[in-house]
Amino acid sequence: MILINGESKNHIEISDRGFQYGDGLFETIEVRDGQAVFLERHLERLNSGCQRLHIPFLDTELLRCEAGRLCREWTRGQHSFRAVLKIIVTRGSGGRGYRQPDTIQPTRVLSLHPYPDYPQIYSEQGIVARICTSRLGLNPSLAGIKHLNRLEQVMARAEWNDSSIQEGLMLDFDEHVIEGTMTNLFYIKNNNLYTAILTQTGVAGIMRGVIMMLAADHGLSVVEHTFTKNQLLSADEVFVCNSIIGIWPVKQIERTYFSVGPVTRNIQIQLDRFINMELNNEQ
Amino acid sequence: MILINGESKNHIEISDRGFQYGDGLFETIEVRDGQAVFLERHLERLNSGCQRLHIPFLDTELLRCEAGRLCREWTRGQHSFRAVLKIIVTRGSGGRGYRQPDTIQPTRVLSLHPYPDYPQIYSEQGIVARICTSRLGLNPSLAGIKHLNRLEQVMARAEWNDSSIQEGLMLDFDEHVIEGTMTNLFYIKNNNLYTAILTQTGVAGIMRGVIMMLAADHGLSVVEHTFTKNQLLSADEVFVCNSIIGIWPVKQIERTYFSVGPVTRNIQIQLDRFINMELNNEQ
Incomplete structure (x- = not known):
């Protein structure tokens, strides 16, 4: 279950600066019974990371909605109680070399993963x-x-x-x-x-x-x-x-x-x- | 013009460790009149980089062939005399978290780009x-x-x-x-x-x-x-x-x-x- 800029797919353009230079950020969030734990804190850190890397921050409400959508789908799918939500935000595609493009259109990737099977x-x-x-x-x-x-x-x-x-x-x-x-x-x-x-x-x-x-x-x-x-x-x-x-x-x-x-x-x-x-x- | 593991496409799986962690290497090579300048030196450095990062090196002959194929296509396309060949090699997909998968299948991406218009x-x-x-x-x-x-x-x-x-x-x-x-x-x-x-x-x-x-x-x-x-x-x-x-x-x-x-x-x-x-x- 993956949403890339709101669309359900699992591939990213190779021109994405996340792939070219690691030019982006991520969050790893626990999901319990359909709810993303400490989601607001994670979104806040993502925002402050974007500020430090001069990546224009994405619409927080949009991220919140997409996270909720993924979590609800997971719960409906009769999966286990817990899961992991990963959010990646990159500086998007383009820009020749290290120089960033004049207009930055960040990429957002939200994906849900099985909760790791660490022993209690x-x-x-x-x-x-x-x-x-x-x-x-x-x-x-x-x-x-x-x-x-x-x-x-x-x-x-x-x-x-x-x-x-x-x-x-x-x-x-x-x-x-x-x-x-x-x-x-x-x-x-x-x-x-x-x-x-x-x-x-x-x-x-x-x-x-x-x-x-x-x-x-x-x-x-x-x-x-x-x-x-x-x-x-x-x-x-x-x-x-x-x-x-x-x-x-x-x-x-x-x-x-x-x-x-x-x-x-x-x-x-x-x-x-x-x-x-x-x-x-x-x- | 992009070849990903030999196939002509321009997308990479988001599970690729190049995207997830910047877990890979790259080379930027000048192409003049269909020939990749210092290709052997670049392939040698790629090899030594793979060794240092413990990425199993790809078949050098395969990379040489694919680079040649891209360069010939570029020349046939009546493009300008010069171009840029970029080779990216990553640790491939998978592995939960930072831990690398037990079997590593590296990803190779070869792409040709216009030569930048730097003034003489x-x-x-x-x-x-x-x-x-x-x-x-x-x-x-x-x-x-x-x-x-x-x-x-x-x-x-x-x-x-x-x-x-x-x-x-x-x-x-x-x-x-x-x-x-x-x-x-x-x-x-x-x-x-x-x-x-x-x-x-x-x-x-x-x-x-x-x-x-x-x-x-x-x-x-x-x-x-x-x-x-x-x-x-x-x-x-x-x-x-x-x-x-x-x-x-x-x-x-x-x-x-x-x-x-x-x-x-x-x-x-x-x-x-x-x-x-x-x-x-x-x-």
């Missing part, structure tokens, strides 16, 4: 993570944006093929731990919640933002800072998150073991409640 | 360049490769719209001058030829390699090193190059003026001779 045990008992040797390059002008230039993540994810490892953690070239290949990373130390500053590199995930907000609302100190692998390994608790998996506690990073602690459990509970509340409000 | 005067009297504020991120594992993650160049090229400026020069985050948005950069000082080391960032252009070889063959010292904007501005001569434009002397960078000097002129002559010799050999 990952959320409950935690996952094993490794440290990737592939590093994240530094570039403040692109940092935080969920853009389509994702070779660094592809190269990092290609480092392992061992199905007992669920995520790879990535450092930047200054030896700071930033995030997972597909997740943001948090750790807890002395009851404070820490995560990386994303002004030089990384993707500022929607789930990361929600967790920071919920944690602060529930009295935790939330600190964005730069930290090393050793600081991470001395944490009390560690977890990763994204919009599809929610929160996965990390029980092991290489040879260091962590317990799935009370702070992570509490944030998981708050997050579940918050998502259910949001979904009920929208119904 | 650029080669003869030189161009005006500016210094971009957009910077090149550092990442040794991707440095030198002509991959599809080109947002940095897109952002840099979007910095100016003044048609009297033909190229923007880009620095990395260590304040080293690296290259132009679409060109490699050389400068001459005391009869030595200098260009940036491309082990941390940048694209190692085919034309750059040819020029380094020709200059060394003609007795010039060729030095790859790191240099600052001030070192560049104190040069005797400056030029930029790529596979389509050949060599453009730089006559002005912001408020600093350069003459089109004898070393640049000599390399232009050697390059012309070398290209003609290569094309005659292949006929």
Whole structure:
């Protein structure tokens, strides 16, 4: 189920700058029982990404309608309860070389995918993570944006093929731990919640933002800072998150073991409640 | 005129990883009178790029045949003498998320485009360049490769719209001058030829390699090193190059003026001779 600029098809012109240069953005959204979770937050981030890349933003109402149309069709199709909605926005076709065309007509692609079959045990008992040797390059002008230039993540994810490892953690070239290949990373130390500053590199995930907000609302100190692998390994608790998996506690990073602690459990509970509340409000 | 995996069409599946993540490579090749200039060098670089990205390389003979087929059709079509051949190779479709599929079936896209209408005067009297504020991120594992993650160049090229400026020069985050948005950069000082080391960032252009070889063959010292904007501005001569434009002397960078000097002129002559010799050999 794919809509490209409102039409049901599954091909894109090769002249599209998304294909030529990775000149665009994307969002990956959980769909639960026909509803796109945190859709407004995702559309807001898409808008701010477009502003940073100077892509004229698409009609938000149109995106909302098309997302709703896909989700309703999915539900009617007697599919499973959950799915993944991906939205890609590119600078559209044309422009000789890197120079953008004088008139930009962005391309929007909305597609629905089966929910990945991650075992429930990952959320409950935690996952094993490794440290990737592939590093994240530094570039403040692109940092935080969920853009389509994702070779660094592809190269990092290609480092392992061992199905007992669920995520790879990535450092930047200054030896700071930033995030997972597909997740943001948090750790807890002395009851404070820490995560990386994303002004030089990384993707500022929607789930990361929600967790920071919920944690602060529930009295935790939330600190964005730069930290090393050793600081991470001395944490009390560690977890990763994204919009599809929610929160996965990390029980092991290489040879260091962590317990799935009370702070992570509490944030998981708050997050579940918050998502259910949001979904009920929208119904 | 486009061939996608050997078929004449102009659309690509949206599941192609080139579109999803910029997970691929490209080559831009001059076509003169039906012949692709330096085709073997381009195919060799494509091969080495595929190796670095762990994309199984396509059949070189197949690419050679398809390039020949496009070029012959172009010539038969009574088009102009020159054209541009673009080859894109991606990791193909599929793979959930960043993880690559177990079996990779690369996509190859060959397309022919009109030769850009750059005035002859650029080669003869030189161009005006500016210094971009957009910077090149550092990442040794991707440095030198002509991959599809080109947002940095897109952002840099979007910095100016003044048609009297033909190229923007880009620095990395260590304040080293690296290259132009679409060109490699050389400068001459005391009869030595200098260009940036491309082990941390940048694209190692085919034309750059040819020029380094020709200059060394003609007795010039060729030095790859790191240099600052001030070192560049104190040069005797400056030029930029790529596979389509050949060599453009730089006559002005912001408020600093350069003459089109004898070393640049000599390399232009050697390059012309070398290209003609290569094309005659292949006929």
